[in-house]
Amino acid sequence: MDQSFDCWLQNRVDLLKNKGLYRTLHTMNSSPGPEVNVNGENKIVFSSNNYLGLANDNRVKNAASQVAHEFGVGSSGSRLTTGNTKWHARLEERIAQFKQTEAALLFSNGYLANIGVLSSLPEEGDVILSDAFNHASIIDGCRLSKARTIVYKHVDLIDLEQKLMETQKADRRFIVTDGVFSMDGDIAPLDSIMQLAKKYSAYVIVDDAHGTGILGEFGRGTCEYLQVKPDVMIGTLSKAVGTEGGFVAGSKELIDFLINQSRTFIFQTSLPPSVCAASCQSLEVIVQGKQLRNALVTNIWAVTEGLTKIGYRMKGTNTPIIPLIIGDSYKAVKFSQMLHEKGIFAPAIRPPTVPKGESRIRITVTAEHTIEEINQLVDACELIGNELSVIR
CATH class of the missing domain: 3.90.1150.10 (Aspartate Aminotransferase, domain 1)
Structure with a gap:
């Protein structure tokens, strides 16, 4: 040609x-x-x-500035080499407290968090059931997974249950959904999804990028708003929190697994410590008022x-x-x-x-x-x- x-x-x-x-x-x-x-x-x-205006909040900016002067502007490497500081550990502890889970793990952004979970957690022989309106990062994570992906109609519990019934021979089923859908602004019926998951022995993964900081009595997100606790909670710090980065919150076993198996965690350059400090301050603002x-x-x-x-x-x-x-x-x-x-x-x-x-x-x-x-x-x-x- x-x-x-x-x-x-x-x-x-x-x-x-x-x-x-x-x-x-x-x-x-x-x-x-x-x-x-x-x-x-x-x-x-x-x-x-920037839903709460925290990206330009003086308290958050001051926290970032102080730590930037102490630790510099870059992290210099991945978390498993030179990019792990006390501020990364503090932010992970703060996120776990905020999401009321045993542990949490930082990613450089929410896109990497979704891909990291979905490409490493489900295995060959498993099935992922994904909402039709899920974010592109979920779609890409499903494409990279060794599991088979089946898309169910948007927030359609009847269609989801039908697909759960049809896939009972799979080794494991994972239901993955946004908490708040980024282009439609509607909220996933997580309470009903959790009931179906329990009925059909499936696991639930929720990406709450647009619910974190917004919904619930303390701004903990869609899961607090609907009073549910899924197996995996994914989120981002770049929306209502006003900073940058993604995270996964869940059991200690989940986080240990991701540290060892998630390629988007292992091979990413970690967040700057100053961003971690800013995020800690921002989460404090969200919880306290x-x-x-x-x-x-x-x-x-x-x-x-x-x-x-x-x-x-x-x-x-x-x-x-x-x-x-x-x-x-x-x-x-x-x-x-x-x-x-x-x-x-x-x-x-x-x-x-x-x-x-x-x-x-x-x-x-x-x-x-x-x-x-x-x-x-x-x-x-x-x-x-x-x-x-x-x-x-």
């Missing part, structure tokens, strides 16, 4: 452009907050996962109520993720561009991140948004929605 390497790649990119699926990067020129300088212009941001979570709940209600009144069809349940389903990819991009012109940053979400025909504006709310900023969002969505004929 005579086609050059770059021409081949350009043709593939052109196909994405023709389908309305082309993506570009935006540069954030200021610290995380409800208003950020995006590509040189100040915008109200309704697309951040409900003010931020209460402010977030108020803002979630205000956005949801405002958009419902003007006729939008939305997904999501009591979480900061509020998707406006637009449908067509081109129209979703146009909607996002028009929001941008009105001073609001909320990128369009398109396939393959979401199913074909369900392109959307994924609005996320934080505790820091003011009622004036929320009203500006609702007003803009009403004007744009009418102009593009997407309000139903």
Whole structure:
């Protein structure tokens, strides 16, 4: 074939452009907050996962700064070589206390945590039952597993039970689900899933990236909210906690196994100690006070109520993720561009991140948004929605 390497790649990119699926990067020129300088212009941001505003909290930043001066800016190696410090151990102890488990293990991000668990824990002869709307990191972890993966319909307990009945000859079954689904904002029915798991002798793995810090009396997440304790709890520090890194929480035996078998733990460079210190401080803020979570709940209600009144069809349940389903990819991009012109940053979400025909504006709310900023969002969505004929 005579086609050059770059021409081949350009043709593939052109196909994405023709389908309305082309993506570009935006540069954030200021610290995380409800208003950020995006590509040189100040915008109200309704697309951040910094749900509690802790990414720019002075207490958290000071904790990071102090330890950075003491330990430097990098960890210098994997946890099994030179990258293990007292701050890694402290954070793991703090996460275990927070999640109310025997132990916890840090990963450099939540993506690696999901892949590390799913590629090492289930074996050949096992079956993984995965929710259809699970995060890409779960999907990729399942692909790397030696177990057979079966996808069940999104939060469909009847379909899940049917597949549990059909796979009873498997050596082991693992049900894996998000706690809060990142693109739809709905909550997995973990209480019912746990009942099915007990009935059919299956194990349950929950990725609570978007529930940690948000749900439950103390912000411990979806499992606290629904009062369940799965076999494996996976999470991230990069959403409500406001820092960086992923983790797995569970029994001491689980953590010991992952230290020895999880390739994404063994071969990763560990988190900087300063990030671990910041995370410890952030978790302390979350546990000790409900003010931020209460402010977030108020803002979630205000956005949801405002958009419902003007006729939008939305997904999501009591979480900061509020998707406006637009449908067509081109129209979703146009909607996002028009929001941008009105001073609001909320990128369009398109396939393959979401199913074909369900392109959307994924609005996320934080505790820091003011009622004036929320009203500006609702007003803009009403004007744009009418102009593009997407309000139903």
